[in-house]
Amino acid sequence: MKTTPATSTNIDDLARRAGQGRDFVAGGIMTAAILLFVGTAGSVVPNAINRFFNTGVSPDNVAVTALMLNIALIILGWRRYGELNKEIAHHKNAEEQAKTLAVTDPLTGCLNRRALGEASAGLIAQATRRDMTFAYLMIDLDNFKNINDIQGHDAGDKVLVEVARRLGATMPPNSYVARLGGDEFACTFIFDADFPETVQRVAEDLIEQISLPVVGPAGYGDAELAVTASIGIARADQCDNSLDMLMRRADIAMYASKKQGRNRYCWFDLRMESEVQFRNKIESGMRIGIGRGEFVPYYEQQIDLASGQLIGFEVLARWNSPELGQVAPDIFIPIAEDTGMIGDLSACVMRQAMIDARGWNQELTISVNISPVQLRDPWMAQKIVKLLVETGFPANRLEIEITESCLFENMGLAQSIIGSLKNQGVRVALDDFGTGYSSLAHLRALPFDRIKIDRSFITSMNESKESRAIVQTIALLGESMGLPITAEGIEDGALIAHLSKIGCAKGQGFYFGQPLSVEQARRLLADQNLLDLLPQLIEPMDAKPDAEPRKLASGE
Numbered sequence: 430m431k432t433t434p435a436t437s438t439n440i441d442d443l444a445r446r447a448g449q450g451r452d453f454v455a456g457g458i459m460t461a462a463i464l465l466f467v468g469t470a471g472s473v474v475p476n477a478i479n480r481f482f483n484t485g486v487s488p489d490n491v492a493v494t495a496l497m498l499n500i501a502l503i504i505l506g507w508r509r510y511g512e513l514n515k516e517i518a519h520h521k522n523a524e525e526q527a528k529t530l531a532v533t534d535p536l537t538g539c540l541n542r543r544a545l546g547e548a549s550a551g552l553i554a555q556a557t558r559r560d561m562t563f564a565y566l567m568i569d570l571d572n573f574k575n576i577n578d579i580q581g582h583d584a585g586d587k588v589l590v591e592v593a594r595r596l597g598a599t600m601p602p603n604s605y606v607a608r609l610g611g612d613e614f615a616c617t618f619i620f621d622a623d624f625p626e627t628v629q630r631v632a633e634d635l636i637e638q639i640s641l642p643v644v645g646p647a648g649y650g651d652a653e654l655a656v657t658a659s660i661g662i663a664r665a666d667q668c669d670n671s672l673d674m675l676m677r678r679a680d681i682a683m684y685a686s687k688k689q690g691r692n693r694y695c696w697f698d699l700r701m702e703s704e705v706q707f708r709n710k711i712e713s714g715m716r717i718g719i720g721r722g723e724f725v726p727y728y729e730q731q732i733d734l735a736s737g738q739l740i741g742f743e744v745l746a747r748w749n750s751p752e753l754g755q756v757a758p759d760i761f762i763p764i765a766e767d768t769g770m771i772g773d774l775s776a777c778v779m780r781q782a783m784i785d786a787r788g789w790n791q792e793l794t795i796s797v798n799i800s801p802v803q804l805r806d807p808w809m810a811q812k813i814v815k816l817l818v819e820t821g822f823p824a825n826r827l828e829i830e831i832t833e834s835c836l837f838e839n840m841g842l843a844q845s846i847i848g849s850l851k852n853q854g855v856r857v858a859l860d861d862f863g864t865g866y867s868s869l870a871h872l873r874a875l876p877f878d879r880i881k882i883d884r885s886f887i888t889s890m891n892e893s894k895e896s897r898a899i900v901q902t903i904a905l906l907g908e909s910m911g912l913p914i915t916a917e918g919i920e921d922g923a924l925i926a927h928l929s930k931i932g933c934a935k936g937q938g939f940y941f942g943q944p945l946s947v948e949q950a951r952r953l954l955a956d957q958n959l960l961d962l963l964p965q966l967i968e969p970m971d972a973k974p975d976a977e978p979r980k981l982a983s984g985e
Contacts, residue, residue, distance in 0.1 A: 534608040536586060537593035545607035546672060549617050553670050562622040563665035566615065566632060567679035571657045571691040573612035580654060583646045588654050595638040601631065622666055632660050632694040640692065659686035660694035681705055711764055714750050719773050724748050726782040727944040731796070731937045734929040739957060741794035743937060744782045745944050746774065766802045775803070776816070783822035785947045790959040796828040798860060801835030807842060810849035824854035830881065832860045844875060851876055863899055872910060880907045884918025891921060904932040
């Protein structure tokens with residue numbers, strides 16, 4: 430393992446001086462005792478034995494006493510000298526341990542973040558003198574949390590120790606390996622600026638070595654623990670030899686590796702930094718925009734394919750930022766999920782949609798898509814019911830759409846949430862069916878009211894026989910299970926007759942029009958005589974935005 434040597438501090442000087450002081454005092458006591466013994470023993474020793482048994486008092490008796498005291502003093506001084514030496518050794522060991530802990534990670538023995546910074550600064554200076562440059566590799570283990578959660582922290586610790594050993598064995602000479610915290614490591618070394626492929630070979634070797642199985646700890650039998658790594662690389666000559674900028678750029682490149690599929694490496698380039706800055710601007714704008722009410726519901730029409738009548742809307746979140754303009758949902762929805770803002774965002778959009786729809790015909794429904802992140806919230810059903818009560822919106826006019834792929838992260842929790850919503854009269858649809866891994870057993874176990882076929886199959890029906898066959902099979906499946914089918918993504922009117930014939934009861938897509946603002950939706954409903962003015966006179970219990978975060982989502 431490559432580490433940096435411990436550096437001297439003022440504590441070392443103080444400890445050394447204290448030890449020297451203790452040695453001086455002990456030596457002084459010993460010297461005084463010996464001189465006193467020598468100075469008195471010459472006249473006393475000849476008579477000491479004769480006088481020892483007599484009871485008379487004489488000057489020699491006093492000398493004998495002084496002699497015995499001097500001997501005792503020498504013995505005590507010698508013992509104290511030994512104790513002081515042990516104490517000094519103990520303090521020195523403690524100081525060495527403290528210095529070691531100050532620069533190394535106690536689990537893996539690698540350098541820690543602070544020590545790596547000092548060592549890297551030295552390497553940058555050395556590279557500059559040798560007309561070379563310096564590479565910083567940021568390494569993050571992929572899905573390491575799963576090992577801790579499933580196998581336990583003992584298994585996780587063993588993986589970390591083994592990964593650290595492999596990093597040290599793979600890195601070139603005169604390099605440094607550090608554990609920055611958790612499952613994050615960093616490696617640094619000097620290389621010739623004209624041969625960046627040297628760094629690429631090192632990164633490839635690291636990825637290969639880390640991906641090799643790790644034998645689990647005792648008690649796990651022959652179980653092997655598998656882990657991969659994402660690596661970000663930055664070079665000092667492109668950062669003006671600034672260590673802080675180097676570390677930040679390597680970190681940005683590492684997250685780019687994860688975004689591209691994990692188990693790979695990426696060099697930093699300036700476009701990555703622009704993307705990070707844009708994301709930060711989006712995130713900051715969202716935090717402000719949610720409170721300002723900048724996120725509003727838009728409404729995509731849902732049509733009865735047999736009659737052509739409007740029967741409901743799917744609620745979509747839209748953001749018109751004063752600073753950024755129109756921001757697409759596929760940009761801000763993932764950021765909201767990553768940052769934990771999806772609850773607040775969805776709550777305000779869903780609340781507004783319920784308030785809007787109270788004034789529409791009572792036969793019209795609204796559908797709201799639930800994010801996989803929000804389905805992990807055990808209180809999600811209660812929060813939806815609270816919104817219904819506060820806005821006065823009927824539960825039987827609300828349909829919650831749950832994406833197929835998110836059901837299997839926690840089937841038990843999904844069953845509980847769906848059951849709670851159904852008990853309150855809320856309808857539940859299985860969204861994007863055909864793209865995940867649902868089985869007939871899961872469909873039977875979960876009380877869905879509707880299946881929605883993913884738009885990718887509908888839009889490709891004219892070009893793909895396979896898509897046509899899949900759509901027809903899903904329609905037959907829904908019919909056999911008594912579940913109505915909704916076709917998403919209808920863009921060609923020629924498909925409507927075929928979809929209706931094979932059993933799709935409801936459809937939606939751009940063929941029926943673009944998503945509408947609330948004003949546009951009201952004009953459409955007014956033209957079709959589908960506005961109901963009476964509910965507008967009924968005030969909700971609480972029309973103010975709820976300050977409590979909501980784990981609900983609006984679909985795109």
